[in-house]
Amino acid sequence: YLDGAPKSVQFTSFIWLPKTVQFHVKKLVGLGTVGTYTKSQEYMKIIRNLARPFTKLDDFKRIFWDPSPIAALIHRQWTTDELFAAQFLNGCNPVLIKRCTELPQAFSTLKDETLGSGNSLNEEIKNQRVYVVDYSILEGIRANVIKGEPQYIAAPICILYDDPTKGLTPVAIKIGRTPDDPVFRPKDKYAWLLAKIWVRNSEFYVHELSSHLLRAHLLAEVFANAAYRCLPHTKPLGKLLFQHGRYTLAININARKTLISENGIFDEFTGVGGGGHYELLVKAFTQLTYQTLCLPDDLENRGVNDLKNYYYKEDGMQLWNAINEFVNNFVDCFYKTDDEVKQDSDVQNWVKEVFENGFLQRKESGIPSSLDSKQAFKKYLTMVIFTCSAQHAAMNNGQFDSCAWVPNCPTTMRKPPPKSTEGVTEEFIVETLPGIKVACRAMSITYLLSYPGEDFVKLGDYPEHTFDEPEMKRHTEQFSSKLSEIDLSLQARNNELIRSEKLPYVYMQPSMMENSIAI
Numbered sequence: 001y002l003d004g005a006p007k008s009v010q011f012t013s014f015i016w017l018p019k020t021v022q023f024h025v026k027k028l029v030g031l032g033t034v035g036t037y038t039k040s041q042e043y044m045k046i047i048r049n050l051a052r053p054f055t056k057l058d059d060f061k062r063i064f065w066d067p068s069p070i071a072a073l074i075h076r077q078w079t080t081d082e083l084f085a086a087q088f089l090n091g092c093n094p095v096l097i098k099r100c101t102e103l104p105q106a107f108s109t110l111k112d113e114t115l116g117s118g119n120s121l122n123e124e125i126k127n128q129r130v131y132v133v134d135y136s137i138l139e140g141i142r143a144n145v146i147k148g149e150p151q152y153i154a155a156p157i158c159i160l161y162d163d164p165t166k167g168l169t170p171v172a173i174k175i176g177r178t179p180d181d182p183v184f185r186p187k188d189k190y191a192w193l194l195a196k197i198w199v200r201n202s203e204f205y206v207h208e209l210s211s212h213l214l215r216a217h218l219l220a221e222v223f224a225n226a227a228y229r230c231l232p233h234t235k236p237l238g239k240l241l242f243q244h245g246r247y248t249l250a251i252n253i254n255a256r257k258t259l260i261s262e263n264g265i266f267d268e269f270t271g272v273g274g275g276g277h278y279e280l281l282v283k284a285f286t287q288l289t290y291q292t293l294c295l296p297d298d299l300e301n302r303g304v305n306d307l308k309n310y311y312y313k314e315d316g317m318q319l320w321n322a323i324n325e326f327v328n329n330f331v332d333c334f335y336k337t338d339d340e341v342k343q344d345s346d347v348q349n350w351v352k353e354v355f356e357n358g359f360l361q362r363k364e365s366g367i368p369s370s371l372d373s374k375q376a377f378k379k380y381l382t383m384v385i386f387t388c389s390a391q392h393a394a395m396n397n398g399q400f401d402s403c404a405w406v407p408n409c410p411t412t413m414r415k416p417p418p419k420s421t422e423g424v425t426e427e428f429i430v431e432t433l434p435g436i437k438v439a440c441r442a443m444s445i446t447y448l449l450s451y452p453g454e455d456f457v458k459l460g461d462y463p464e465h466t467f468d469e470p471e472m473k474r475h476t477e478q479f480s481s482k483l484s485e486i487d488l489s490l491q492a493r494n495n496e497l498i499r500s501e502k503l504p505y506v507y508m509q510p511s512m513m514e515n516s517i518a519i
Contacts, residue, residue, distance in 0.1 A: 002282065006221070006222050007360075011249075014254055017249055030454030034447075042443070049436050067404050074401065081169050085160055085170055089307065089311065092207060092394075092397075098302035099132075101303075110171070115161055116161075135156050135203075136157070141205075144272060154202060159171045182418075191418060194424050197433070198417055201413050204403070206280075206284075209284060210284035211395050213260070214284050215395070217517055220517045232346065236467065236472070239466050246457065251518060270412055288359070289365050295386065299313055299317075316394065322479065326478075326479040327385065329478075342373075351368055356369075390508055396449065397452075400447045452519065456518075457516070458510060459483060459514065484510070490508070
């Protein structure tokens with residue numbers, strides 16, 4: 001495992017895992033089939049474009065094969081400020097936006113600028129209508145070199161305004177961090193488009209390494225491994241958590257061996273490969289807290305509860321509450337008092353091992369090292385199940401949708417950021433974006449990573465033998481029924497959004513969400 005990051009199981013291949021936690025043959029066949037399909041498509045795209053380099057943005061259509069409906073919508077609208085802003089709320093990484101309480105120094109010249117409401121930017125900050133997305137975590141991260149060609153990383157910051165009539169819209173972007181770096185505005189045409197592309201590129205890095213790998217995959221592995229080590233198979237909590245750890249160890253071992261290893265796939269197509277991804281992962285770990293993993297706390301701390309059309313927030317809270325209700329019933333069924341929780345050595349050992357191996361005993365993270373009440377147990381268990389199911393689905397399932405149209409979410413940048421708002425052309429943008437081979441590789445990998453699998457088990461589907469108690473069987477049925485009810489309401493909303501040519505948010509529909517991290 002990596003120093004300064006959650007510890008992991010020490011297997012070089014998933015085949016050495018105990019049979020009870022290995023991939024089923026159906027899963028292996030499915031992964032092999034889709035892997036062969038994506039690889040063949042990748043090679044065909046490259047071959048067909050070998051003698052035809054990209055010179056304009058529309059040339060990326062030549063590799064834009066078989067897009068999903070959402071990817072096709074993104075392709076139609078990707079240059080608009082509306083879609084750019086919407087992806088902060090309902091894209092594949094809707095966890096960075098936060099309320100702006102003070103205008104960053106980089107944008108001090110804009111403080112008195114009048115917005116659409118007639119108020120100045122400073123006034124609207126006081127009115128709590130201004131938001132910020134800050135990628136300062138990328139400062140100092142080592143950039144990759146792909147096939148001898150240096151890549152470039154920036155740490156942009158973006159200011160957005162929640163316009164009463166237009167909704168969320170970007171106001172200004174600063175790509176560089178020095179006083180001499182320009183502030184890009186919507187009036188800057190191609191320079192503004194390139195600034196937005198730099199933001200989307202930074203979004204890719206933070207999403208993949210922090211939001212997805214760290215806060216979903218690596219933590220879920222810690223939860224599962226600690227459960228296997230500390231909880232008897234006959235214990236109700238063990239029976240429950242084993243279902244939420246299905247395939248997680250195997251998929252993570254496979255990722256470490258092929259995706260994020262030295263000279264692995266990540267090195268082939270991203271600007272933070274070649275070691276920068278490890279630096280970013282460790283840096284993100286220092287910012288990881290218990291509150292960032294608990295959705296109600298995270299939304300409150302980011303000050304985003306008033307944002308409209310923030311479907312990640314709305315859907316996520318419905319799922320958090322549904323999981324919490326199920327967990328409350330589970331804990332009440334097996335624990336009658338706080339003392340019973342405190343005296344359950346298996347539960348306490350599990351929580352202690354997560355604290356030690358997952359959070360490296362970082363008290364400042366706020367993660368409990370023990371549980372002293374039923375209420376604390378309920379919140380903790382809700383967080384674990386939510387992370388292993390809903391949160392991972394939110395981070396994972398939209399990768400191909402977001403990245404299929406390469407200019408919308410480039411995985412690397414081949415030129416440094418512009419030092420002026422003047423002189424940026426379409427040709428310069430194309431030269432900055434990934435080349436054909438890297439672009440095709442990115443599409444192939446993100447398709448594979450978003451693939452749901454052949455033996456999909458959706459959230460709330462527990463084997464009949466999981467619980468023997470009639471009361472828990474009833475609670476499980478109620479949980480499943482509640483998830484179906486949520487699913488129907490989200491489907492209806494998303495269908496309406498699609499009819500209106502608006503970005504839908506399908507990644508937290510319970511019917512499309514696995515019970516565990518299995519891909």
